[in-house]
Amino acid sequence: MRKSRAMNLGTGLFLLLGFAALFFLTTQTTSHGLSFRSVPHYEVTAKFENIGDLKVGAPVSMAGVQIGRVVNIRFDPRDFKAVVTLRIDDTYNQIPTDSDASIYTQGLLGGQYVGLSPGGSETFLKNHDQIAFTQSALVLENLIGQFLANFNKHSSSSSSGAATGGQPK
């Protein structure tokens, strides 16, 4: 009988530990956490020409401080732009309506995020407003393309000189 009690105790402890580990894995290692309750927030949209590699869940930040998240990205077939829905915490409800939204990259290989920089308007963004001024993501390929185009222009104008200089050789 005593052995059986010790066994039950051991089993109970094991089950407890196991479920505690499961609970820890689901809540502490993921971003879901215990935040099933949602903080008060409002949503604004912004239209971008190109959102690059922006993903749902990416942070929205202002002066480097995270103030919200990207909750939805869809494509507007009428003007061929990406419509990004930003969910911003209610604590930050004094963002001027003429603020502009840009897509930046975190670090060299980091993910992309939306940065807001404030405008000067006296009226503030409300729920379902749209941010008018946006700046698209820098697409590395386009950037390299532009750089190469410039580089070729420069080198073709200077290479005529270099070609004559190099002739005697």
Next chain:
Amino acid sequence: MITELASSLGESIERVGDMCRFLVRIVVQLPRSLTRPQLIVDQIYNTGALSLVIIMLSGLFVGMVLGLQGFELLRRFGSEEALGTAAAIGLVKELGPVVTALLFAGRAGTALASEIGLMRATDQLSAMEMMAVDPVRRVVAPRFLGGVITMPLLAAIFSLIGIYGAQLVGVQMMHVDSGSFWSQMQASVDLRDVNEGIVKSGVFGVACSLIAVYEGYHSEPTAEGVGAATTRTVVTSAVVVLFLDYLITAFFLK
């Protein structure tokens, strides 16, 4: 030679079919074995609580190795802060379930197979049948259910200890920033990843327990037969676990 190969292939296919029928037989008996929960508790103790030490020790060392290797690799790209993510994803999705299943097959599976095999060899199972007690219900079903319950919990404990092991090496020894270790992990580990690990360990639990009780139940009633059954349990479990792991991983990819 070809006929030999064909016959051995046919044999293994036959064994798979027989195992599935055995699984159905166990599942049919499961509700009735639930009426005696003490039997199942005993088995959870045997397979789970007694495997705890080996699982925790292995988890710690696997996590520490992951921390060390991950740090060395990530340092080359200047992104040591991603160590938490790398360790957590690796442990929760792959190493946790797979290594736990392999250890489980070695620690608990062999014990199950040899125990049931010895019961077969010493005619205890026949004696039960004589007394109109179904050995599948009395002996096999509780052991199977115990293993199935135990496996996901052991895998979760393994992953948890492993993450702490990686944290021990990464943060305490290599001085990765503790804040970014945890916050990057929380930012990039998804609930899907954890679910994948839980599904995997559940499936592995069913597979390992089934193989162990099947091999034990169908072992030759000799000392040699029990030994062979134990060996087959480990070998078959390992191969099946690695095969299923690939299958489930492919299934979970978008």
